[in-house]
Amino acid sequence: MPKSSGSAMRKHNVVVIKGDGIGPELIDASLVVLNAVQQRLDAFHVDIDFRDGGAGLYQRDGHNLAPETLDAIKLADATMKGPVGLPEVRFLDGTEAGVLGGVLRTGLDTYANDRPVRLLPGVNAPIKAKPGEIDYIIVRENTEGMYLARGKGIGTDDAVADTMLITRKGTERVVRHAFELASARQGAPSDGMHRVTCVDKSNVLASMAFFRRVFDEIADQYPSIEREYLYSDAAAQALVMQPQHFDVLVMENFLGDMLSDLGGGTIGGVGLCPSGNIGDNHAYFEPIHGSAPSIAGLDKANPISQILTLALMLDHLGERAAGDIIRDSVSYALESGIIKLNELGQPTKGTQKAAEAIAAAVATSGLG
Ligand code: IPM
Ligand code: MN
Numbered sequence: 001m002p003k004s005s006g007s008a009m010r011k012h013n014v015v016v017i018k019g020d021g022i023g024p025e026l027i028d029a030s031l032v033v034l035n036a037v038q039q040r041l042d043a044f045h046v047d048i049d050f051r052d053g054g055a056g057l058y059q060r061d062g063h064n065l066a067p068e069t070l071d072a073i074k075l076a077d078a079t080m081k082g083p084v085g086l087p088e089v090r091f092l093d094g095t096e097a098g099v100l101g102g103v104l105r106t107g108l109d110t111y112a113n114d115r116p117v118r119l120l121p122g123v124n125a126p127i128k129a130k131p132g133e134i135d136y137i138i139v140r141e142n143t144e145g146m147y148l149a150r151g152k153g154i155g156t157d158d159a160v161a162d163t164m165l166i167t168r169k170g171t172e173r174v175v176r177h178a179f180e181l182a183s184a185r186q187g188a189p190s191d192g193m194h195r196v197t198c199v200d201k202s203n204v205l206a207s208m209a210f211f212r213r214v215f216d217e218i219a220d221q222y223p224s225i226e227r228e229y230l231y232s233d234a235a236a237q238a239l240v241m242q243p244q245h246f247d248v249l250v251m252e253n254f255l256g257d258m259l260s261d262l263g264g265g266t267i268g269g270v271g272l273c274p275s276g277n278i279g280d281n282h283a284y285f286e287p288i289h290g291s292a293p294s295i296a297g298l299d300k301a302n303p304i305s306q307i308l309t310l311a312l313m314l315d316h317l318g319e320r321a322a323g324d325i326i327r328d329s330v331s332y333a334l335e336s337g338i339i340k341l342n343e344l345g346q347p348t349k350g351t352q353k354a355a356e357a358i359a360a361a362v363a364t365s366g367l368g
Contacts, residue, residue, distance in 0.1 A: 021291025023082025054084030055098025140256025269345030271302030
Protein backbone atom coordinates (compact mmCIF):
# COMPACT_ATOMS: atom_id res chain seq x y z
CA MET A 1 0.00 0.00 0.00
CA PRO A 2 1.42 3.45 -0.82
CA LYS A 3 2.34 5.49 2.21
CA SER A 4 1.07 9.02 2.50
CA SER A 5 3.69 11.73 2.58
CA GLY A 6 5.19 12.57 5.98
CA SER A 7 3.82 16.09 6.00
CA ALA A 8 0.21 14.90 5.86
CA MET A 9 0.68 12.77 8.97
CA ARG A 10 -0.85 14.11 12.15
CA LYS A 11 1.67 13.90 15.02
CA HIS A 12 0.91 13.42 18.67
CA ASN A 13 3.47 13.59 21.46
CA VAL A 14 2.69 11.16 24.22
CA VAL A 15 4.46 10.23 27.44
CA VAL A 16 4.21 6.55 28.35
CA ILE A 17 4.91 5.22 31.85
CA LYS A 18 5.04 1.44 32.04
CA GLY A 19 4.59 1.30 35.80
CA ASP A 20 4.84 -1.62 38.20
CA GLY A 21 3.80 -5.28 38.33
CA ILE A 22 1.88 -6.16 35.17
CA GLY A 23 2.25 -2.57 33.89
CA PRO A 24 5.13 -3.20 31.44
CA GLU A 25 3.49 -6.18 29.73
CA LEU A 26 0.17 -4.32 29.47
CA ILE A 27 1.83 -1.29 27.90
CA ASP A 28 3.77 -3.51 25.48
CA ALA A 29 0.49 -5.19 24.50
CA SER A 30 -1.23 -1.86 23.91
CA LEU A 31 1.66 -0.64 21.74
CA VAL A 32 1.27 -3.67 19.47
CA VAL A 33 -2.29 -2.46 18.89
CA LEU A 34 -1.19 1.16 18.48
CA ASN A 35 1.22 0.10 15.73
CA ALA A 36 -1.51 -1.84 14.00
CA VAL A 37 -3.97 1.05 14.02
CA GLN A 38 -1.34 3.52 12.83
CA GLN A 39 -0.54 1.26 9.89
CA ARG A 40 -4.19 0.61 9.19
CA LEU A 41 -5.15 4.29 8.98
CA ASP A 42 -1.82 5.72 7.82
CA ALA A 43 -2.95 9.17 8.94
CA PHE A 44 -1.32 9.87 12.28
CA HIS A 45 1.72 8.96 14.29
CA VAL A 46 2.19 8.89 18.04
CA ASP A 47 5.70 9.85 19.15
CA ILE A 48 6.35 8.16 22.47
CA ASP A 49 8.56 9.48 25.23
CA PHE A 50 9.03 6.57 27.67
CA ARG A 51 9.45 7.64 31.28
CA ASP A 52 9.73 5.86 34.59
CA GLY A 53 7.27 6.19 37.45
CA GLY A 54 5.78 4.31 40.38
CA ALA A 55 6.88 2.09 43.22
CA GLY A 56 9.95 0.59 41.51
CA LEU A 57 11.29 4.06 40.82
CA TYR A 58 10.56 5.10 44.39
CA GLN A 59 12.60 2.15 45.66
CA ARG A 60 15.52 3.08 43.43
CA ASP A 61 15.45 6.89 43.55
CA GLY A 62 13.33 7.92 46.53
CA HIS A 63 10.62 9.58 44.41
CA ASN A 64 7.76 8.05 42.43
CA LEU A 65 8.08 10.50 39.54
CA ALA A 66 11.06 12.64 38.56
CA PRO A 67 10.41 16.39 38.29
CA GLU A 68 11.60 16.30 34.64
CA THR A 69 8.99 13.64 33.94
CA LEU A 70 6.25 15.85 35.30
CA ASP A 71 7.54 18.65 33.06
CA ALA A 72 7.47 16.30 30.04
CA ILE A 73 3.91 15.25 30.90
CA LYS A 74 2.84 18.88 31.07
CA LEU A 75 4.25 19.53 27.61
CA ALA A 76 2.90 16.34 26.01
CA ASP A 77 -0.41 16.06 24.18
CA ALA A 78 -1.40 13.22 26.53
CA THR A 79 0.06 10.56 28.81
CA MET A 80 -0.68 6.86 29.04
CA LYS A 81 0.40 4.85 32.03
CA GLY A 82 0.19 1.27 33.17
CA PRO A 83 -0.86 0.45 36.71
CA VAL A 84 1.57 1.51 39.43
CA GLY A 85 2.15 0.71 43.08
CA LEU A 86 3.48 -2.24 45.05
CA PRO A 87 1.86 -3.14 48.37
CA GLU A 88 5.15 -3.43 50.23
CA VAL A 89 6.42 -0.02 49.13
CA ARG A 90 4.90 2.42 51.60
CA PHE A 91 5.36 5.87 53.08
CA LEU A 92 5.77 6.28 56.83
CA ASP A 93 2.05 7.04 57.22
CA GLY A 94 1.30 3.54 55.91
CA THR A 95 -0.07 4.57 52.49
CA GLU A 96 1.43 3.31 49.23
CA ALA A 97 4.41 5.26 47.93
CA GLY A 98 4.16 4.13 44.33
CA VAL A 99 0.72 5.45 43.40
CA LEU A 100 0.76 8.58 41.28
CA GLY A 101 -2.69 10.04 41.87
CA GLY A 102 -1.38 12.78 44.14
CA VAL A 103 1.13 14.03 41.63
CA LEU A 104 -0.88 13.44 38.44
CA ARG A 105 -4.51 13.94 39.44
CA THR A 106 -4.06 16.78 41.89
CA GLY A 107 -0.80 18.02 40.37
CA LEU A 108 -2.15 18.29 36.82
CA ASP A 109 -5.63 19.28 38.04
CA THR A 110 -7.22 16.49 35.99
CA TYR A 111 -10.50 16.92 37.81
CA ALA A 112 -12.73 14.47 35.94
CA ASN A 113 -12.00 10.77 35.94
CA ASP A 114 -14.09 9.18 33.19
CA ARG A 115 -14.66 5.47 33.76
CA PRO A 116 -16.73 3.83 31.03
CA VAL A 117 -18.40 0.56 32.02
CA ARG A 118 -19.51 -1.45 28.97
CA LEU A 119 -20.58 -5.04 28.72
CA LEU A 120 -18.63 -6.56 25.82
CA PRO A 121 -19.72 -9.54 23.74
CA GLY A 122 -18.38 -12.99 24.55
CA VAL A 123 -17.68 -12.16 28.18
CA ASN A 124 -19.10 -14.41 30.86
CA ALA A 125 -20.23 -11.62 33.17
CA PRO A 126 -21.96 -12.33 36.49
CA ILE A 127 -24.89 -10.06 35.51
CA LYS A 128 -27.52 -11.31 33.08
CA ALA A 129 -27.48 -8.73 30.30
CA LYS A 130 -26.69 -8.53 26.60
CA PRO A 131 -23.81 -6.51 25.15
CA GLY A 132 -24.99 -2.96 24.73
CA GLU A 133 -27.34 -3.22 27.70
CA ILE A 134 -24.68 -2.07 30.13
CA ASP A 135 -23.06 1.09 28.82
CA TYR A 136 -22.54 3.96 31.22
CA ILE A 137 -19.77 6.27 32.39
CA ILE A 138 -18.89 6.91 35.98
CA VAL A 139 -17.46 10.41 36.30
CA ARG A 140 -15.38 10.37 39.41
CA GLU A 141 -14.37 13.72 40.90
CA ASN A 142 -10.62 13.44 40.89
CA THR A 143 -8.96 16.19 42.90
CA GLU A 144 -10.81 16.57 46.20
CA GLY A 145 -13.47 14.76 48.25
CA MET A 146 -12.03 12.14 50.58
CA TYR A 147 -8.82 11.95 48.57
CA LEU A 148 -7.97 15.52 49.46
CA ALA A 149 -6.65 13.94 52.65
CA ARG A 150 -4.02 12.04 50.64
CA GLY A 151 -0.73 12.51 52.51
CA LYS A 152 -2.39 14.86 54.99
CA GLY A 153 -4.04 12.55 57.50
CA ILE A 154 -3.44 13.63 61.08
CA GLY A 155 -3.43 11.57 64.19
CA THR A 156 -1.83 10.03 67.22
CA ASP A 157 -1.31 6.44 68.27
CA ASP A 158 -4.94 6.38 69.35
CA ALA A 159 -6.83 8.06 66.55
CA VAL A 160 -6.32 9.26 62.98
CA ALA A 161 -8.48 11.61 60.91
CA ASP A 162 -8.74 12.16 57.17
CA THR A 163 -10.75 15.19 56.15
CA MET A 164 -13.09 15.20 53.18
CA LEU A 165 -13.58 18.49 51.37
CA ILE A 166 -16.11 19.35 48.68
CA THR A 167 -15.72 22.75 47.04
CA ARG A 168 -18.10 24.68 44.84
CA LYS A 169 -15.55 25.07 42.06
CA GLY A 170 -14.55 21.40 42.19
CA THR A 171 -18.15 20.26 42.05
CA GLU A 172 -19.30 22.70 39.37
CA ARG A 173 -16.62 21.69 36.92
CA VAL A 174 -16.97 17.94 37.33
CA VAL A 175 -20.78 18.09 37.14
CA ARG A 176 -20.58 20.26 34.02
CA HIS A 177 -18.20 17.70 32.52
CA ALA A 178 -20.76 14.95 33.27
CA PHE A 179 -23.59 16.86 31.58
CA GLU A 180 -21.41 17.59 28.55
CA LEU A 181 -20.61 13.89 28.26
CA ALA A 182 -24.30 13.01 28.52
CA SER A 183 -25.13 15.51 25.77
CA ALA A 184 -22.77 13.73 23.40
CA ARG A 185 -23.87 10.18 24.20
CA GLN A 186 -26.72 8.01 22.94
CA GLY A 187 -28.61 7.92 26.24
CA ALA A 188 -29.25 5.05 28.62
CA PRO A 189 -29.59 1.56 27.07
CA SER A 190 -32.97 0.90 28.72
CA ASP A 191 -34.86 3.93 27.41
CA GLY A 192 -32.51 6.12 25.36
CA MET A 193 -32.85 8.95 27.88
CA HIS A 194 -29.92 11.30 28.31
CA ARG A 195 -29.51 11.11 32.05
CA VAL A 196 -27.04 12.23 34.69
CA THR A 197 -27.30 10.53 38.06
CA CYS A 198 -25.91 12.34 41.09
CA VAL A 199 -24.60 9.75 43.53
CA ASP A 200 -24.01 10.99 47.07
CA LYS A 201 -24.61 10.39 50.75
CA SER A 202 -26.52 13.61 51.27
CA ASN A 203 -28.84 11.95 53.76
CA VAL A 204 -25.98 11.90 56.26
CA LEU A 205 -23.09 14.18 55.32
CA ALA A 206 -23.27 17.96 54.92
CA SER A 207 -20.45 17.93 52.38
CA MET A 208 -22.49 15.58 50.20
CA ALA A 209 -25.66 17.65 50.60
CA PHE A 210 -23.59 20.55 49.28
CA PHE A 211 -22.41 18.39 46.34
CA ARG A 212 -26.07 17.72 45.49
CA ARG A 213 -27.00 21.39 45.76
CA VAL A 214 -24.25 22.42 43.35
CA PHE A 215 -25.20 19.50 41.07
CA ASP A 216 -28.71 20.98 40.88
CA GLU A 217 -27.46 24.41 39.95
CA ILE A 218 -25.49 23.02 37.02
CA ALA A 219 -28.28 20.63 36.00
CA ASP A 220 -30.58 23.66 35.59
CA GLN A 221 -28.37 24.70 32.68
CA TYR A 222 -29.08 21.41 30.84
CA PRO A 223 -32.88 21.23 30.68
CA SER A 224 -32.93 18.54 27.97
CA ILE A 225 -30.98 16.07 30.11
CA GLU A 226 -32.77 14.15 32.82
CA ARG A 227 -31.34 14.58 36.29
CA GLU A 228 -31.63 11.99 39.00
CA TYR A 229 -30.30 11.38 42.51
CA LEU A 230 -29.28 8.20 44.24
CA TYR A 231 -27.72 7.64 47.63
CA SER A 232 -24.49 5.76 47.17
CA ASP A 233 -25.66 2.58 48.89
CA ALA A 234 -28.78 2.43 46.70
CA ALA A 235 -26.60 3.19 43.68
CA ALA A 236 -24.44 0.14 44.46
CA GLN A 237 -27.54 -2.04 44.38
CA ALA A 238 -28.99 -0.40 41.26
CA LEU A 239 -25.73 -0.79 39.33
CA VAL A 240 -26.06 -4.54 39.90
CA MET A 241 -29.82 -4.93 39.51
CA GLN A 242 -30.68 -2.31 36.84
CA PRO A 243 -27.43 -1.35 35.10
CA GLN A 244 -29.33 -0.70 31.83
CA HIS A 245 -30.88 2.37 33.41
CA PHE A 246 -27.63 4.35 33.65
CA ASP A 247 -26.06 6.76 31.20
CA VAL A 248 -23.69 9.07 33.13
CA LEU A 249 -23.16 9.09 36.89
CA VAL A 250 -21.21 11.76 38.75
CA MET A 251 -19.89 11.47 42.27
CA GLU A 252 -17.28 12.30 44.88
CA ASN A 253 -13.80 10.80 44.54
CA PHE A 254 -13.93 7.92 47.05
CA LEU A 255 -17.44 6.89 46.01
CA GLY A 256 -16.25 6.88 42.41
CA ASP A 257 -13.32 4.68 43.33
CA MET A 258 -15.58 2.05 44.87
CA LEU A 259 -18.47 2.13 42.45
CA SER A 260 -16.23 1.95 39.40
CA ASP A 261 -14.75 -1.33 40.62
CA LEU A 262 -18.27 -2.54 41.38
CA GLY A 263 -19.28 -1.63 37.83
CA GLY A 264 -16.20 -3.46 36.56
CA GLY A 265 -17.28 -6.52 38.49
CA THR A 266 -20.67 -6.54 36.78
CA ILE A 267 -19.17 -6.66 33.28
CA GLY A 268 -16.61 -9.37 33.92
CA GLY A 269 -13.86 -7.64 35.85
CA VAL A 270 -11.72 -4.54 36.08
CA GLY A 271 -9.32 -6.12 33.59
CA LEU A 272 -11.75 -4.79 30.97
CA CYS A 273 -11.99 -1.23 32.35
CA PRO A 274 -10.15 1.81 30.98
CA SER A 275 -10.18 5.37 32.29
CA GLY A 276 -9.25 8.90 31.37
CA ASN A 277 -8.18 11.62 33.81
CA ILE A 278 -9.24 14.85 32.17
CA GLY A 279 -8.46 18.45 33.07
CA ASP A 280 -8.66 21.73 31.20
CA ASN A 281 -4.96 21.62 30.29
CA HIS A 282 -3.79 18.03 30.70
CA ALA A 283 -5.07 14.49 30.37
CA TYR A 284 -3.70 11.09 31.19
CA PHE A 285 -5.06 7.61 30.67
CA GLU A 286 -4.78 4.38 32.67
CA PRO A 287 -6.62 1.15 33.49
CA ILE A 288 -8.67 1.43 36.68
CA HIS A 289 -7.08 -1.60 38.31
CA GLY A 290 -3.87 -2.18 40.25
CA SER A 291 -0.52 -3.64 39.26
CA ALA A 292 -1.26 -7.27 40.28
CA PRO A 293 2.35 -8.08 41.26
CA SER A 294 1.49 -11.74 41.93
CA ILE A 295 1.04 -12.37 38.19
CA ALA A 296 3.62 -9.88 36.91
CA GLY A 297 5.79 -11.15 34.06
CA LEU A 298 3.77 -14.36 33.70
CA ASP A 299 1.89 -13.38 30.51
CA LYS A 300 -1.40 -13.90 32.34
CA ALA A 301 -2.82 -10.39 32.73
CA ASN A 302 -5.73 -9.21 30.61
CA PRO A 303 -4.43 -6.41 28.35
CA ILE A 304 -7.92 -5.26 27.31
CA SER A 305 -8.15 -2.56 30.01
CA GLN A 306 -4.91 -1.04 28.69
CA ILE A 307 -5.92 -1.44 25.05
CA LEU A 308 -9.27 0.28 25.69
CA THR A 309 -7.33 2.93 27.62
CA LEU A 310 -5.26 3.51 24.48
CA ALA A 311 -8.52 3.89 22.53
CA LEU A 312 -9.75 6.54 24.99
CA MET A 313 -6.48 8.41 24.63
CA LEU A 314 -6.73 8.34 20.85
CA ASP A 315 -10.29 9.73 21.06
CA HIS A 316 -8.93 12.53 23.22
CA LEU A 317 -6.17 13.25 20.68
CA GLY A 318 -8.83 13.67 18.00
CA GLU A 319 -8.25 10.21 16.49
CA ARG A 320 -11.78 8.96 17.07
CA ALA A 321 -11.69 6.64 14.05
CA ALA A 322 -8.68 4.88 15.56
CA GLY A 323 -10.41 4.60 18.94
CA ASP A 324 -13.48 3.10 17.28
CA ILE A 325 -11.45 0.58 15.29
CA ILE A 326 -9.73 -0.57 18.47
CA ARG A 327 -13.00 -0.90 20.41
CA ASP A 328 -14.62 -2.79 17.53
CA SER A 329 -11.60 -5.09 17.25
CA VAL A 330 -11.66 -5.89 20.97
CA SER A 331 -15.37 -6.73 20.69
CA TYR A 332 -14.79 -8.83 17.58
CA ALA A 333 -11.95 -10.81 19.18
CA LEU A 334 -14.09 -11.56 22.24
CA GLU A 335 -17.30 -12.28 20.36
CA SER A 336 -15.68 -14.63 17.86
CA GLY A 337 -13.96 -16.50 20.67
CA ILE A 338 -10.47 -15.72 19.34
CA ILE A 339 -9.88 -14.36 22.83
CA LYS A 340 -11.40 -16.35 25.66
CA LEU A 341 -11.25 -15.25 29.28
CA ASN A 342 -10.96 -17.69 32.18
CA GLU A 343 -12.91 -17.40 35.44
CA LEU A 344 -10.36 -14.85 36.70
CA GLY A 345 -10.93 -12.67 33.63
CA GLN A 346 -7.52 -13.55 32.20
CA PRO A 347 -7.04 -14.44 28.52
CA THR A 348 -6.57 -18.20 28.24
CA LYS A 349 -3.76 -17.94 25.66
CA GLY A 350 -1.93 -15.19 27.52
CA THR A 351 -1.43 -11.45 27.39
CA GLN A 352 0.68 -11.28 24.26
CA LYS A 353 -1.47 -13.57 22.14
CA ALA A 354 -4.55 -11.56 23.14
CA ALA A 355 -2.87 -8.33 22.02
CA GLU A 356 -1.79 -9.93 18.73
CA ALA A 357 -5.34 -11.12 18.09
CA ILE A 358 -6.69 -7.61 18.58
CA ALA A 359 -3.93 -6.15 16.42
CA ALA A 360 -4.78 -8.65 13.67
CA ALA A 361 -8.43 -7.58 13.82
CA VAL A 362 -7.35 -3.94 13.63
CA ALA A 363 -5.18 -4.66 10.59
CA THR A 364 -8.10 -6.08 8.62
CA SER A 365 -10.90 -3.88 9.99
CA GLY A 366 -13.12 -2.32 7.34
CA LEU A 367 -11.43 -4.30 4.57
CA GLY A 368 -14.42 -6.62 4.18
C1 IPM B 1 -7.90 3.86 41.04
C2 IPM B 1 -6.95 3.21 41.99
C3 IPM B 1 -6.20 4.26 42.81
C4 IPM B 1 -7.21 5.08 43.57
C5 IPM B 1 -5.16 3.63 43.74
C6 IPM B 1 -4.12 2.86 42.97
C7 IPM B 1 -4.53 4.64 44.63
O1 IPM B 1 -7.61 2.30 42.80
O2 IPM B 1 -7.45 4.61 40.17
O3 IPM B 1 -9.10 3.63 41.17
O4 IPM B 1 -7.62 4.72 44.67
O5 IPM B 1 -7.63 6.11 43.05
MN1 MN C 1 -9.69 2.11 42.43
